[in-house]
Amino acid sequence: MTTLPSRTSIIEVEVPVRGPLHIEYQFIGSNDPAAPLMIFLHEGLGSVAMWKDWPQQLCDRAGLRGLVYSRYGYGRSTPRPADELWAPVYMSIQARDDLPALLRALGLAHETPLLFGHSDGGTIALLYAALYPERTRGIAIAAPHIFVEDHTVEAIADAREIYETTNMRDRLGRYHNDPDSAFWAWNRAWLNPPFRDWDIRDSITDIRCPILAIQGVDDEYASLEQITDIRNIVPHTECLALPDCGHSPHKDQPEALERAICEWLKRLNS
Secondary structure: OOOOOOOOEEEEEEEOOOEEEEEEEEEEEOOOOOOOEEEEEOOOOOOOHHHOOHHHHHHHHHOOEEEEEEOOOOOOOOOOOOOOOOOOOHHHHHHHHHHHHHHHHOOOOOOOOEEEEEOHHHHHHHHHHHHOHHHOOEEEEEOOOOEOOHHHHHHHHHHHHHHHHOOHHHHHOOOOOOHHHHHHHHHHHHHOHHHHHOEOHHHOOOOOOOEEEEEEOOOOOOOOHHHHHHHHHOOOEEEEEEOOOOOOHHHHOHHHHHHHHHHHHHHHHO
16 A cells, blocks of 8 residues: 655755755665665656655665655745746756755765656756766666657646646645646646757767666657667667556556666666
């Protein structure tokens, strides 16, 4: 039975340009300071709570220290002002400015972490690894986006209709202090016409760390071309297409995802 994580904390983080933000976070997994650190980067509607207990299960199985956090605009972190429209580069800003600022605030700037990112979080992991290759031990990414596909935009437009006509807002309210902040930041960014030209393929060529790129065969938000293109750009990428799996492998195929990451970690450490 899955449970929502408890005992999250809030830390003030000084982010370039935007200034101080309050960020929700939680340390999980091993108490051994020598254990590898994995940072979990959530999806475009995610938060600490929306992961439920999957990060804890992975950390316990792999002997990892874990850090989960809610990005700006999500969970219990500082909400996005209602009139703020995120530019197409919002994930690059998260990778370049926000994550390093959080690590400094938490006293982890000296670490060389592993990253696990889902969807938007996978994209942020790729961009972080490209920007800071000396600070990244390896990245495992599930359903990342590196360019915009037509059916991705169509699925996000469908999500807008669902948000406006069902109880989706109430359901997201379980996980976010301000569900409108979380939903509309992501939805309006992706549906903003300039976002159709968003493409980071030229921005990830400098990644040096190992990559495990995972995607569900039945992903409703993107095609397998996303992860095969990553491998074409970064040849040392390992790709895994999971059958009977949609956009969220940690929900649809948690055991297969955990096993794949643990096997990848063994190869990384051999």
